[in-house]
Amino acid sequence: MTQPVYDVAIVGFGPTGAVAAALLGRRGIRTFICDRQREVYDKPRAIALDHEIMRVFQALRLADELTAFMEPFTDSLFYGVDGTLIKRMSTVAPPYPMAYPPSLVFTQPLVEEVLRRHVGGLAGVTVALGQSVTGLQQADDHATLSLCHETGATSTVQARYVIACDGASSTVRGLAGLELQDLGFDEPWLVVDVLVNERGLAKLPALSAQYCEPQRPCSYIIGPGNHRRWEISINEGEDPQHLATPEGTWPLLARWITPDDATLWRQASYRFHALVAKEWRAGRVFLAGDAAHQQPPFLGQGMCQGMRDVANLCWKLDAVLTGKSPESLLDSYGPERKTHVTELTSRIKHIGQLIGERDPAAARARDQNLLAQAGGVVNPTPRQDVQPSIAGTQTAASCLAAQKHGANGTLFPQPWILRPAGRVRLDHLAGSDWRLVLAADAGDAVRTSAQGLADDKPLTLVDMADPAWPEADQVVAVWMARHQCHAALVRPDHYVFGVASSATDLDALAAEWARHLLPARTLQAA
Missing domain, CATH: 3.40.30.120 (Glutaredoxin)
Structure with a gap:
């Protein structure tokens, strides 16, 4: 019988992979983590997280350090066809149930740097950067990853289990023969991150907003400090690549600010998807993060979902690897997480469809219905009310x-x-x-x-x-x-x-x- 060098190998050193490595490393699990990129991506992609993720950071003894890069999420105001307020999402009043503000915005590159430094200091974790996975083989008691270094050198790594945290186009997912299923959402959007000066800040709304306007649905998000984000729907016939240039972006922001008011930080055109893996495990390989699911960003849950994945998986791996639990415990990971992700994605899709209604008559009917349901008075709805439980997973393997x-x-x-x-x-x-x-x-x-x-x-x-x-x-x-x-x-x-x-x-x-x-x-x- 081959003796694996590592207990767990993680592919992908983004936020999800870093948290997985930290959770395992702190428990003394021999862990290998690799990534083809050497540096943290210097622009924000995720912008929001919640109190559940803060408890994960707390378990890593990093919450206090990371809060320096966070602020509470403001309320989000939903404006209808004629600019009328039709919905308001907020947070619960103190005392907060998890002892943290339920919704937060954060600066991703700075948070990732802290996570990577922490992982790098854990004795039981080996970090290998500039390494790409080119092959995967599985045996009864271990898996073998084939790696190619950026210099062209090749090597292999053995581990008892593998966690694929290598993103939406996951190489490991393909090598493991796992597929995604479409949950029925596919729209082109432009995401723009801006650093705003004092003059620009004076022009901008004090609260985050959803402009539910048929001609151009748009989200405006207040990030930490002077960071502001717009998510702007792309109309039919427009060139997504052109819109992601300064020449294409600034005309879309003219409603709020001009180049004299701010500096562009990031512009990226995306197709917002709703996808989830059909199966989350193939033998000794598990999917997590964007490798397992992708959802529209309307509630800022993308990164949170990945961290929930590994928080669920890592304690189970620890229990199995240390002999406290049978290996069958790991069968509960996929059903628990898939059920939760699928239900939350459905709820996120509903919010996205509410924001993105393109038919003017249907949009006016939406506005009237929401106001009627509210009795004419729009009261705040806590964002956390949309979070489902994991109770729909009661199978023989459910924990x-x-x-x-x-x-x-x-x-x-x-x-x-x-x-x-x-x-x-x-x-x-x-x-x-x-x-x-x-x-x-x-x-x-x-x-x-x-x-x-x-x-x-x-x-x-x-x-x-x-x-x-x-x-x-x-x-x-x-x-x-x-x-x-x-x-x-x-x-x-x-x-x-x-x-x-x-x-x-x-x-x-x-x-x-x-x-x-x-x-x-x-x-x-x-």
């Missing part, structure tokens, strides 16, 4: 409790915990492995059952009635009351495995959880 409950597959909140020196986020104290969280009013029977479970299994017990866990804003208390439960078993990626309202429920939940954690050799012996 969720089989019981049907509204909390299953949702993100568990992160409260602020009061400490003598100040407020501390829960994850800093409880970590990001399995946690069993008890409500303050859980009762003695539930606590006795929970303590027995904590004594026997690898998890952290968090009892909100314990003086060691005083939460500042009752975020968990409100969550438990809403879901009518007294205990929540939380996975390492912060999704709820299952909940219990009694000691009997908790014992049954613990037994079901144990089936996912038994080492493979124990299952074989049974």
